[in-house]
Each structure stands twice: as structure tokens, then as C-alpha cells.
Amino acid sequence: MRGKPIRLSELDPNFKLVVIAREANCGITACFSCGTCTAGCPIHEVYPQHDPRKIARMVNLGMRERALSSSYIWYCSDCWICEQRCPQEVKFSSVWDVLKDMATKEGYPPPVSIDEDMCSGCGICAASCPYSAIELRIQNGKRLAHLVTTLCRGCGVCGAACPSAAISVNFFEDEQLFAQIEAPVA
Amino acid sequence: MAKPKVAFYWCASCGGCEEAVVDLNEDLLKVADAVEIVFWPVALDFKRKDVEALRDGEIAVSFINGAVRTEEQEEMVKLLREKSSLVVAFGSCAHMGGIPGLGNFWTRDTIFQRVYNEVPSVENPEGTVPQERTGIGIGELTLPEFYDTVKTLDQTIPVDYYLPGCPPPPDLIMNAVNAILTGKLPEKGAVLAPEKALCDTCPRAERKPEKLSIKEIKRPYEVKLDPEKCFLEQGVICLGPATRSGCGETCIRANMPCRGCMGPIKGVIDQGAKGLSMIASVLGLEGEDEMTEEDIRKLINGLVDPAGTFYRFSLPASLLTRRRME
Numbered sequence: 001m002r003g004k005p006i007r008l009s010e011l012d013p014n015f016k017l018v019v020i021a022r023e024a025n026c027g028i029t030a031c032f033s034c035g036t037c038t039a040g041c042p043i044h045e046v047y048p049q050h051d052p053r054k055i056a057r058m059v060n061l062g063m064r065e066r067a068l069s070s071s072y073i074w075y076c077s078d079c080w081i082c083e084q085r086c087p088q089e090v091k092f093s094s095v096w097d098v099l100k101d102m103a104t105k106e107g108y109p110p111p112v113s114i115d116e117d118m119c120s121g122c123g124i125c126a127a128s129c130p131y132s133a134i135e136l137r138i139q140n141g142k143r144l145a146h147l148v149t150t151l152c153r154g155c156g157v158c159g160a161a162c163p164s165a166a167i168s169v170n171f172f173e174d175e176q177l178f179a180q181i182e183a184p185v186a
Numbered sequence: 187m188a189k190p191k192v193a194f195y196w197c198a199s200c201g202g203c204e205e206a207v208v209d210l211n212e213d214l215l216k217v218a219d220a221v222e223i224v225f226w227p228v229a230l231d232f233k234r235k236d237v238e239a240l241r242d243g244e245i246a247v248s249f250i251n252g253a254v255r256t257e258e259q260e261e262m263v264k265l266l267r268e269k270s271s272l273v274v275a276f277g278s279c280a281h282m283g284g285i286p287g288l289g290n291f292w293t294r295d296t297i298f299q300r301v302y303n304e305v306p307s308v309e310n311p312e313g314t315v316p317q318e319r320t321g322i323g324i325g326e327l328t329l330p331e332f333y334d335t336v337k338t339l340d341q342t343i344p345v346d347y348y349l350p351g352c353p354p355p356p357d358l359i360m361n362a363v364n365a366i367l368t369g370k371l372p373e374k375g376a377v378l379a380p381e382k383a384l385c386d387t388c389p390r391a392e393r394k395p396e397k398l399s400i401k402e403i404k405r406p407y408e409v410k411l412d413p414e415k416c417f418l419e420q421g422v423i424c425l426g427p428a429t430r431s432g433c434g435e436t437c438i439r440a441n442m443p444c445r446g447c448m449g450p451i452k453g454v455i456d457q458g459a460k461g462l463s464m465i466a467s468v469l470g471l472e473g474e475d476e477m478t479e480e481d482i483r484k485l486i487n488g489l490v491d492p493a494g495t496f497y498r499f500s501l502p503a504s505l506l507t508r509r510r511m512e
Contacts, residue, residue: 163428
């Protein structure tokens with residue numbers, strides 16, 4: 001994202017209003033980009049590209065397409081340290097929820113994928129998905145998990161639950177998860 | 187052309203892997219025709235010095251079963267590694283530590299205390315336990331050291347291929363032997379078995395419910411198991427979703443759940459953790475809002491011996507490796 005020029009013609013001045021229309025009390029327009037959110041974000045520690053301050057700025061500037069198409073909005077782990085620490089009381093949890101919902105509906109689904117070659121059709125993912133975003137479908141006589149991208153919110157429960165190494169969430173491999181554990185304890 | 191030389195060796199194991207070789211039935215004769223067996227303690231009278239007399243790399247392949255628990259086993263596998271072009275970890279114990287690997291929940295002292303003093307059928311008033319050195323007047327008797335920690339074969343020597351299973355099924359053994367004889371081997375480090383999870387080939391797969399949910403965990407003896415239904419649906423822990431296929435579903439066909447002997451699916455680092463997260467994901471689903479703390483505790487406590495259940499065959503190879511030493 002860094003270094004790309006912002007083209008005024010691509011901005012959508014109504015973007016922040018759309019967010020506010022869905023979450024009236026989210027307070028996004030109160031953000032003055034102090035960066036307290038990003039400073040406390042544990043995901044930012046590991047993936048500097050995941051930057052709540054930047055996303056908030058994008059919303060206020062109207063950078064709709066770039067905010068919604070960014071895969072980094074899905075990296076949030078819902079800890080809401082940003083929200084607790086924000087001096088302007090921006091409700092990041094609501095903002096993020098709206099952004100994720102808009103992203104999936106506008107054709108930018110979360111980076112979740114099911115490897116059909118590895119899926120054994122056990123159904124653990126479908127049972128545990130809180131959004132009912134995984135359906136079991138019969139394909140060539142075998143039961144396979146199928147992702148309904150418009151329902152998926154990228155929470156990662158399926159990836160953690162899948163015992164067959166068939167689901168990948170947000171490009172996270174075990175190595176990255178280990179790095180996340182090691183980063184704060186090093 | 188000289189026949190390729192083959193060695194078999196056993197470390198900490200039950201002997202079932204040796205049975206599996208005999209289970210090749212008539213195929214064993216084909217193998218015996220195609221190769222020259224130079225070492226096989228359980229069946230043939232070769233000694234350590236016969237192995238020492240071989241050139242480095244002279245043995246085409248050594249099939250080593252069992253986990254590494256004693257000094258003797260470590261010495262022998264290191265010797266076989268030197269003398270062998272290929273080493274195959276044969277069976278769950280060599281592959282991941284297996285049942286002997288559960289000893290890593292204990293130490294040498296606590297194991298000796300139990301086995302030589304506390305077991306009800308043992309009478310040992312002097313509390314004698316095996317010693318590495320014992321003076322007996324005319325000299326000294328020695329025993330190999332018994333380690334605190336059980337290791338997998340690849341934690342002891344470099345391993346080229348893995349044949350999983352407790353014991354490995356005959357068809358996978360024959361595939362491996364044929365691949366070695368014809369030189370059609372996959373890349374080094376491969377597990378010589380299918381990559382997908384067992385549910386893929388499970389005979390009960392078609393009758394699986396749309397939504398799995400475990401309302402109460404039951405052990406196999408506590409319930410009359412329906413031979414058609416998915417074990418998880420019946421509340422019985424089955425590690426099929428977290429375990430490699432290729433075993434021929436023998437346990438399932440005998441109406442017993444998968445216990446995980448074939449090890450993790452390709453790409454999974456810790457089979458036990460995967461099993462645990464899988465069960466945690468479907469435990470008490472669709473009713474958790476009405477459950478009290480007490481209900482939840484009761485549901486979770488229904489899982490007797492979680493460490494032994496999820497790491498039954500893989501503790502030494504897991505991220506845990508062993509219980510923390512005091």
C-alpha cells in the first residue's frame with residue numbers, strides 16, 4: 001500500500017457516511033490519527049502492514065476500494081485493545097464489522113481457502129463455523145467442505161479446527177503462528 | 187548382480203512390527219528372493235559384529251522399528267545408519283515415539299519405582315532396581331543406560347523415509363519395498379502413505395451427520411456402538427479426522443474408533459494438538475448458551491486422560507515432547 005498516490009477521483013466521500021449509517025455510534029469521524037490503536041495492536045507487531053490507524057484514515061478520506069480490498073483488514077484478531085485505548089472512543093469493533101461485511105458483499109472475500117485435495121469431509125469445520133459459512137457438498141461421490149464466501153467473516157475458527165490441514169486462513173501457516181507467539185515473548 | 191542387502195532392527199517396541207513383516211504372507215518369499223537379509227535379530231542369528239564388518243553404506247536399506255529408549259538402541263541405530271544407504275522408520279514408535287513414548291509423561295526413576303516396587307504382583311523388599319554396573323566378585327556386569335526420555339528414530343539419526351502405522355499395513359510395506367527395489371522413491375523425508383485424513387476412506391463417511399456435536403463424551407466400553415454411525419456422532423473420540431489414511435480402516439471395521447497410529451496428515455506439526463482443537467470445536471455445540479459452568483465442567487471431564495488420548499502415539503514427536511523435568 002505504501003507509496004501509492006491517492007487519486008482524488010477514486011475517493012468516495014460518502015464512505016464514512018455509509019459506515020456511520022450502519023453503526024451510528026462508531027465515532028469513526030472523531031479519529032484524528034494519533035496512532036494509539038496501532039501502537040497497542042499485537043497483530044501489527046508481527047505484520048506491520050496491518051495498521052488500524054491507516055484503515056481508519058482510509059475510511060475518513062473515502063478510500064473505499066483500497067480499504068475494502070486490503071487483505072490486512074482480515075488480520076485483526078478481535079482483541080479490541082485499539083478500542084479500549086482510543087482517546088477519541090472510536091468503536092473499532094463496530095467499524096471493523098461493517099468493513100468486513102462490506103468487503104465480502106463487494107467481492108473482496110476474506111483470504112480463507114479450502115484445499116479440496118486435502119479435505120476428508122469430516123465436517124468439523126462446518127459444525128464449528130459460527131457464521132454457517134461452510135457447507136458440506138457431495139462432489140464425485142465424496143463429501144467436501146465448501147466455503148460460502150459471502151457469509152465468511154474470516155474469524156479463523158475453521159482453520160484452527162480443521163484437523164486435516166485443508167483450510168488456510170489469512171495465509172497463516174503454522175510457522176507464522178509460531179512467529180506470533182515468539183514475537184511478544186522474545 | 188548382487189542382491190541388495192536389507193536389515194531389520196527393533197528398538198523399544200512390542201514386536202508387532204515384526205509380525206507385520208510376517209503378515210506379508212507369500213509376498214515375504216518374493217522379498218526374500220529379491221534381497222539378501224544381513225541382519226534381523228528377531229528371526230536370524232546375525233550378531234553386531236556381522237554388521238560392523240560391512241562397509242559404510244553397504245546395506246541398501248535398514249527398516250528400524252521401535253522408539254529409542256536405551257543406550258544400546260542408540261548405539262545400534264547409529265551403527266546401522268553408518269552402514270545403510272537408506273533408513274526407513276518402520277511403524278508408529280520409530281516414526282513418532284508410539285506407545286513407549288507415553289513414558290515421557292514419567293521419568294526413569296518414577297518408572298523404575300512403579301515397575302520394580304509398586305506393582306501389586308512384585309515382591310521386592312530390598313527395593314532392587316536395575317543398575318548400569320553391578321560388581322559380582324569375578325567381575326562386573328553391565329546394562330545399557332535406560333534414558334529418562336524416549337526419542338523418535340529421527341531425533342537420534344537422520345531418517346530417509348517413514349512407514350507409519352501400528353503396525354504398518356502389509357500393502358504399504360510392499361509398496362515401500364517395491365519403490366526401493368525399483369528406485370521409484372518420493373523425495374526424502376516422505377511418509378510412505380496417502381496424504382489425506384482417514385475420514386476420506388472411512389466406511390461410515392456417507393452416514394455422517396450434517397452437523398457434528400458432542401453432547402457427552404463416552405468411552406467405547408460405556409456405549410453399545412452402532413456399527414454404521416460415525417463414532418464422533420456417538421460421543422466417542424475418534425481421531426480419524428486428524429490421522430493419515432492408508433491403514434485399511436481395520437479398527438473402524440472392528441467397530442473401534444481411530445486412535446491415531448498413522449500419525450498426522452501432511453503439513454500438520456502436532457497431531458495431538460489438532461485432535462484436541464477438533465474435539466474442542468464440536469464439544470457441546472448448539473446448546474452452550476444454556477449450559478452452566480457445572481455442565482461445562484462435567485462435559486469436559488468426560489474426556490478421561492486427554493494427553494494419553496490425543497498423544498497416544500505421538501508424544502515424543504509433538505511440540506510437548508515430554509512432561510517437564512523437575
